[in-house]
Amino acid sequence: xxxxxxxxxxxxxxxxxxxxxxxxxxxxxxxxxxxxxxxxxxxxxxxxxxxxxxxxxxxxxxxxxx
Amino acid sequence: xxxxxxxxxxxxxxxxxxxxxxxxxxxxxxxxxxxxxxxxxxxxxxxxxxxxxxxxxxxxxxxxxxxxxxxxxxxxxxxxxxxx
Numbered sequence: 001x002x003x004x005x006x007x008x009x010x011x012x013x014x015x016x017x018x019x020x021x022x023x024x025x026x027x028x029x030x031x032x033x034x035x036x037x038x039x040x041x042x043x044x045x046x047x048x049x050x051x052x053x054x055x056x057x058x059x060x061x062x063x064x065x066x
Numbered sequence: 067x068x069x070x071x072x073x074x075x076x077x078x079x080x081x082x083x084x085x086x087x088x089x090x091x092x093x094x095x096x097x098x099x100x101x102x103x104x105x106x107x108x109x110x111x112x113x114x115x116x117x118x119x120x121x122x123x124x125x126x127x128x129x130x131x132x133x134x135x136x137x138x139x140x141x142x143x144x145x146x147x148x149x150x
Contacts, residue, residue: 006078009133009140013078021087024143029109032141034087045078045141048111 005055012049016041073097074138088143091128095120096142099130104150113140117148 002015019036021043027033030047049055073093075083082088095118103116104127112134117127129145132138 004081006076006081009076009078011076011078011140013082021085023146025147029111047113 003058005049010047010049010051012046012053012055014044014046016043018042076133076138076140079140079142082141091142091144092122095123095128096130096139099128099142100132100139103130105148117145117150119150120144 001017002013004013004015005011006013017036017040019040019042021034022037024032024034027044030052032045032047033041034043034045036042046052099116099118099120103118105117107115109115114132114134114136116130116132118130119125120128123144126144126146127148127150129141129143129148130139131141133140
């Protein structure tokens with residue numbers, strides 16, 4: 001998984017896999033979701049990301065396995 | 067009509083352009099959609115969506131997103147849900 005931020009347009013691109021994208025659709029006007037042939041999410045684009053997300057405090061945590 | 071020499075692109079566009087689903091989109095189709103769209107919607111943020119049916123791409127509709135300046139190309143993809 002990758003997160004890429006484009007400061008020129010305040011756009012956040014989350015890439016979940018490298019599967020081939022077959023369809024793009026709007027979750028809302030600022031969020032574009034792209035899926036593969038079996039409906040799995042491949043990427044998500046969030047526009048005006050600073051208004052909608054805490055993009056400056058991105059972190060990743062792997063939950064412990066019990 | 068816009069051509070490569072005078073076109074402006076966002077960094078997001080240039081990055082996603084390399085993806086397999088985007089690299090097959092001919093730049094001329096994008097410029098034609100900008101210049102002669104079949105439909106246009108201005109978003110709440112001022113960005114502009116334009117669609118055009120592309121006969122060379124099995125008649126699919128290409129959606130191009132322009133920034134508020136009406137010139138800079140930010141996104142372009144085939145929009146299967148657009149009905150025309």
